[in-house]
Amino acid sequence: MPDPETPPATILVVEDEEEVRALARDVLEMNGYRVLEALDVADATRLAQTHPGTIDLLITDVVMPGASGPELARRLRAHRPGLRVLCMSGYPESLDRRIEGEAGWTAWLQKPFTPDVLMRKVRDCLTS
Numbered sequence: 001m002p003d004p005e006t007p008p009a010t011i012l013v014v015e016d017e018e019e020v021r022a023l024a025r026d027v028l029e030m031n032g033y034r035v036l037e038a039l040d041v042a043d044a045t046r047l048a049q050t051h052p053g054t055i056d057l058l059i060t061d062v063v064m065p066g067a068s069g070p071e072l073a074r075r076l077r078a079h080r081p082g083l084r085v086l087c088m089s090g091y092p093e094s095l096d097r098r099i100e101g102e103a104g105w106t107a108w109l110q111k112p113f114t115p116d117v118l119m120r121k122v123r124d125c126l127t128s
Helices: 018-030 041-050 069-079 093-103 115-127
Strands: 010-014 034-038 057-061 084-089 107-110
Touching: 010 018, 010 041, 010 069, 018 034, 018 115, 034 041, 041 069, 057 069, 057 115, 069 084, 084 115, 107 115
Parallel strands: 010 034, 010 057, 057 084, 084 107
Antiparallel strands: none
């Protein structure tokens, strides 16, 4: 659980699959985080540009319609330097690692994932 003395971290979850996005949102909210949701890169970009507060972590699918998670990370970091990124994918990690250097993500989450694995990765990202 986040420290009750400090404001909860804000996490932007970008996932085009409703079930995966809902699971991530529910688990994160149950653990005290503020969650912003987007279903694609355009929606996430708009949200990141209009959200008045900080965004502490981006959790994004690697493969989405319109643009990739790494492309989204590059766009958001142009306006929010230091943004931590947790990329998730149903593809084997080795297939997506080739683009890691371009995106500079903080951590990797293999789909499908359990709530415990998601929370461990989130905590690791937020404390790195």
